[in-house]
Amino acid sequence: MNKPIIFVTAILSSLYSFSWDGYDYSRGSDIEIGSGNLVRPGREIEIYDYGSNQYKYVDVESINSYGNTVEVEVYDYNDGVYRTFEMDR
Numbered sequence: 001m002n003k004p005i006i007f008v009t010a011i012l013s014s015l016y017s018f019s020w021d022g023y024d025y026s027r028g029s030d031i032e033i034g035s036g037n038l039v040r041p042g043r044e045i046e047i048y049d050y051g052s053n054q055y056k057y058v059d060v061e062s063i064n065s066y067g068n069t070v071e072v073e074v075y076d077y078n079d080g081v082y083r084t085f086e087m088d089r
Helices: 003-015
Strands: 020-024 029-033 044-049 054-066 069-076 081-087
Touching: none
Parallel strands: none
Antiparallel strands: 020 029, 020 081, 029 044, 044 054, 054 069, 069 081
């Protein structure tokens, strides 16, 4: 198994237990993926969007690691749009 896959797997496994903070630059708002959400492509997760002060359900489309950040692309059911979150490590 190569190192990037192991690293991303370790990050995703830890996300199941803890909340994960991030930012949506296109909307200019902070978001939080709460504990109990398994963040993997094809999974539905619940986020809290501080810009709209709402909990929302989104589908995880992809996860990419770049340097010190992780990008999570999701489909937002409420707004009918794709969003990309830059998550803290």
